[in-house]
Amino acid sequence: MRQLLLQYLKLFLLLGLGAVTAEHVLKHDVLASLGTLPLDGHFSFHDLSAAAMDFGNLSSFPPVAVLHPGSVADIATTVRHVFLMGEHSALTVAARGHGHSLYGQSQAAGGIVIRMESLRSVKMQVHPGASPYVDASGGELWINVLNKTLKYGLAPKSWTDYLHLTVGGTLSNAGVSGQTFRHGPQISNVNELEIVTGRGDIVTCSPEQNSDLFRAALGGLGQFGIITRARIALEPAPQMVRWIRVLYLDFMSFTEDQEMLISAEKTFDYIEGFVIINRTGILNNWRSSFNPQDPERASRFETDRKVLFCLEMTKNFNPEEADIMEQEVHALLSQLRYTPASLFHTDVTYIEFLDRVHSSEMKLRAKGLWEVPHPWLNLIIPRSTIHTFAEQVFGKILEDNNNGPILLYPVKKSRWDNRTSVVIPDEEVFYLVGFLSSAIGPHSIEHTLNLNNQIIEFSNKASIGVKQYLPNYTTEPEWKAHYGARWDAFQQRKNTYDPLAILAPGQKIFQKKPASLPLSSLQYLL
The missing domain is CATH 3.30.43.10 (Uridine Diphospho-n-acetylenolpyruvylglucosamine Reductase, domain 2)
Known part of the structure; x- marks a missing residue:
């Protein structure tokens, strides 16, 4: 002293x-x-x-x-x-x-x-039963949650496309993927949270206990507390997945089929879409490692379309249910308007499908292409304006895929709890659109950020009603515009939990x- x-x-x-x-x-x-x-x-x-x-x-x-x-x-x-x-x-x-x-x-x-x-040392506990759940540390990776729950034949219901993210991290945003249309985002599948507030208090909260903090923290961008534990709802896990990709030549059929599938009572278990800007005429990456349904027709498939749309779907099954799965998949595909020659599929284990992006990561790391700048832009767009958005952005602003996939798929508002901190459009169906660019080359960052700005500027001028997912704003007026009528409530929660x-x-x-x-x-x- x-x-x-x-x-x-x-x-x-x-x-x-x-x-x-x-x-x-x-x-x-x-x-x-x-x-x-x-x-x-x-x-x-x-x-x-x-x-x-x-x-x-x-x-x-x-x-x-x-x-x-x-x-x-x-x-x-x-x-x-x-x-x-x-x-x-x-x-x-x-x-x-x-x-x-x-x-x-x-x-x-x-x-x-x-x-x-560092909190991953805290023991994860799986509770099977009529309403199974797992208690996981906020610092635990989702891939470890999956590996643990699979030992009990169980798994979380909703995912992100990449599983090497922490539980607290995705719950602070929303956590979306191709299961969101059915189960809602990850924040819609949480029963309880443990949170350290900005005052240093440890608070257990749920829909019934300290409910305001519970809903504030879900999608709250870390503003109201640090999520240190989450109680996550589970369901029986399948063993296998039929993984399917097909191509569309026009945007109208692509979106109408997606919207039909997410609204159907019997449908696929995962539904996502991709935009392919085909400036080079090479159409290989979208079906890598997949097998064509009809090899002869697939070998003759050619198109001069500059913009195409890939629909990706899965059907979960256990080996003894393979015949039933085949019938269900056939019935669903018969309702769609994709290009027949473009039907590709493969069967993989459930964990192989869910951890698919990590496999791509390992390949990119080996080439030194993973730890590069990623000027991503993730948007939420109302159904009523998605066609106006697509016509301008995919038809005029973007000239290529910009070194990364472009995701575009619909979800349903009724699967989201509008009492959380996430901002979504006031329409039953809205689209998640992700421009997942990797900036490779001396001018790539500037070029990509310029394209992002063009997309945002057009959206604002055309009154698209776009909201950012994983939002990136730097001024209070921008944040006020993002939250709109919910800004005052958001600010009041901040004053309460992190004054x-x-x-x-x-x-x-x-x-x-x-x-x-x-x-x-x-x-x-x-």
């Missing part, structure tokens, strides 16, 4: 001589105080570069410390410590899962990053603006 006081006195004297600033003194105090917190885990104060990077590879904001929590109590202790520092402190806290944010949302410039994956705006600073929704600290106030450091 004597040594610490001497350090402060030295800093105080240097401050008076102008050798250091008040910020230096405060930073020194912050690091010293964090080091004295009673924790099961530990802090890192050096080699923080990984916490200043993410999947987007477009932003880098180094923190001053990284917390490796050994327990949920460590997270609560840290957040409460920052909260008690009061309004004069500029310190913020960001929960980082697997680092798959795109524009620095999981970073904390000059703040504390919590490495949520000092400590959490998730990388989202750039609420910026912590500490009051100026006069020289006389430095006496509290001593």
Whole structure:
């Protein structure tokens, strides 16, 4: 203690001589105080570069410390410590899962990053029964949740396309994929959450208990608390999947067939669509590793269409049900208007299908093409304007696939809880559209971001009614426009659960603006 006081006195004297600033003194105090917190885990104060990077590879904001929590109590202790520092402190806290944010949302410039994956040591518990569920840490990867629940013949109902993301990370956004039309997003399949609020309180919440915080945190972009545990609904897991892809030559048939399928009582288990901009005339990637239904007709399939549309579907089955599956698939396909020669399919295990993107990741990593900038743009578009959007964007703005897939598929509003923090259109059917670009080459980032801006500008001028999924805004007016009539409620929830705006600073929704600290106030450091 004597040594610490001497350090402060030295800093105080240097401050008076102008050798250091008040910020230096405060930073020194912050690091010293964090080091004295009673924790099961530990802090890192050096080699923080990984916490200043993410999947987007477009932003880098180094923190001053990284917390490796050994327990949920460590997270609560840290957040409460920052909260008690009061309004004069500029310190913020960001929960980082697997680092798959795109524009620095999981970073904390000059703040504390919590490495949520350190909580994976917390035991995952599966509860089979009439209403099965699993309790998983907020830092657990979905692929590990799947592997654990499959041991009981069970699996979560709704997924993202990529499973190497954390539970807390996807639930803070929504969690969407081709099952969303049936089960809703992942946030519609959660029974209970454990959350550390911006005051450092550990709160258990559900639709019946602390329900406002429960709904605020789901899709809340980390603004109201850090999700440290989630109780996730399960269902019986199939063993196999019939995985199908077909092509359409016109957008009208493509969208009408998708909308018919998501509304049918008996339908596929997964439905997604892709846009293929065929400037080169090469149509191989869309069916890689698939087998044609009719090899002879497929070999003769040619088209000069510059824009095509791929419909991807699956039917789950167990081996003893293969004949029934074949009949159901045949009946469903007979109702669709795809190009017959383009029917391709393959049978894979359930986990192989769900973890399909990771297989592609391994191939891209081997080529050095994974850890590149990813200037993605994810949009939610009402059904009533999707055709206007597609005509302009796919017909005129985009000239190629821009080094990445373009997703486009419909979901149903009735499968979403509009009391959560996610903003969706006020129509029963709306589309998820994702431009998942990889920026390869010296000018690719600028080019892709320019295309993204053109798409957004057109959407605004044409009154498309677009909302961003995984939103990226930098000013309060933009965020107000995003939330619209729900902004006041969103802001009130922030004032309730994180009044000092400590959490998730990388989202750039609420910026912590500490009051100026006069020289006389430095006496509290001593």
